[in-house]
Amino acid sequence: MVSSELPKTGFLAHASSDLADLLNSVATEVDLEEGEVLFEQGDIGDALYAIVSGALEFSILSREGRKLSLDVMRPGALFGEIALFDPGVRTATVTALQPSRVRGVKNADIMTAIRKKPELGIDLIQLAGERMRWMSSQLNDQVFLPMPARLARKILYLTVDGSGHLSLLTLSQAELAEFVGATREAVSKTLSSWKRAGVIDATRGGVRVLDRNALQVMADLHQV
Amino acid sequence: MVSSELPKTGFLAHASSDLADLLNSVATEVDLEEGEVLFEQGDIGDALYAIVSGALEFSILSREGRKLSLDVMRPGALFGEIALFDPGVRTATVTALQPSRVRGVKNADIMTAIRKKPELGIDLIQLAGERMRWMSSQLNDQVFLPMPARLARKILYLTVDGSGHLSLLTLSQAELAEFVGATREAVSKTLSSWKRAGVIDATRGGVRVLDRNALQVMADLHQV
DNA sequence: CCGCAGATGTGAAACGCTTCACAGACCGTG
């Protein structure tokens, strides 16, 4: 049923072993191609997932088809926890950005596991808590910050990686625009001005961070 | 320690009895005057609260002091669940809109209770799930909807009450503006136009809904 | 019943972002 090693990064790094045990016993593995959708906002879902390898995008959609991307999730990340005890409509869409492998555990299996090992329930509440904090900060940013500050924050956020900082972010300007909730043109214009200032270097299909501190300043400024 | 009856409305209406038992045994009661702040974004907190009576406002703050109000919570509502297993900085501010009474249960007490009654952990994950769904919809609204649609939605949302619909919403236009994330002037102008159309009636310090269906339409429209 | 503070109405100007339109750059593929 399970064929590959579970990573010890992301949320899994500090969760109790009960969670890893669960993912090693009753989970089913799913492989995704680049661009494949694991589940979509509006689907009925009752499974929690853990990322084994690859990278998945987490986004929400408007009724008119506009997309707001929120996160790029990497190995060790857990998601889909809302559906755990409130199996129902998914509130977000998850898409593979690269060929990826995930493990899913069904609602019912987690319920029985929690009744046997309450510690597991505590882990999952903590997971939900972290997600809530994070969602709350996203709402804060979207409501209170002007576009350039949101852009700076997302670039900084998406270039941290367990150990340290990645300087290169491989997202097109169109994709970045979906992350900040703005148009490609607006993103292009601010990136251009930052490039002129030597803060970043923009190449086709990617952004390289040159001066992290300067970006940090942009992220706090309310005017450019 | 506990002197008054716990309501059977809100989240408490469909939670397991373990939760009510917990709130009846180890909880401490707090009385709040109108305008009093129970906790503030940034505080360290480790308690979950249930509302016994009154009404509390749930809001988030920007660093510059702007406020986005999200909800008015009423008897039977539970909140502060993020702090449960991730005791740390509160992500929101809770203020009494009227004299209110709440019951708080500490992190540690809930942890021991869950280890004895795993069912309780399931209840709390469900609570977290509901909150997540709701936060997600708030983010969706704020990002994708124009101000008039957000205003219509908030008015509709804040005038439902367990049994049916309240027609009168007692919030000033300035307060409504904080709920929709806009200025008082902008809110005043759209309310005026709706008043002219006979959809609502605006009096000093309150809005009365006359035509719920028409408001429903405004809530879905992307242009006025 | 007067006065006054807070609540509401409304217009004009400014601003940030979108929309639209298009030009140029890059890159895989035939």
Place this chain on the structure above:
DNA sequence: CACGGTCTGTGAAGCGTTTCACATCTGCGG
């Protein structure tokens, strides 16, 4: 190596909302 499609840069006009500046209303305390 030329072509087509995607990605990027940028200007001009438009739109919704904020900001600012007042006028007006309303209810309560003196």
